[in-house]
Amino acid sequence: MTESEPELSFDELLAESRELIEDFDSVPWPQMTAMFYQHAYEELRLHLGMILDALESDRPAS
Known part of the structure; x- marks a missing residue:
């Protein structure tokens, strides 16, 4: 997601x-190269970061 894209709702993010x-699960195993794993890691890291940010913003301040 970039700055110009609208913010996703939590349900949309999930x-x-x-x-x-x-999509990652549907990739045939011969195509699961080092580049595939590098790209998958980055995508998952970005999504997990967005999920954690959304969860954190919903918590009351302590």
Whole structure:
């Protein structure tokens, strides 16, 4: 997601993350190269960061 893209709702973020995982799961094993794993890691890291940010913003200040 870039600055110009609208912010996703939490449900949309979860749905997009699940779709990303399904996309990775559908890749045939011969195509799972080092580049595939590097790209998958970065995508998952970005999505997890967005999920954690969304969860943190919903918590009351301590």
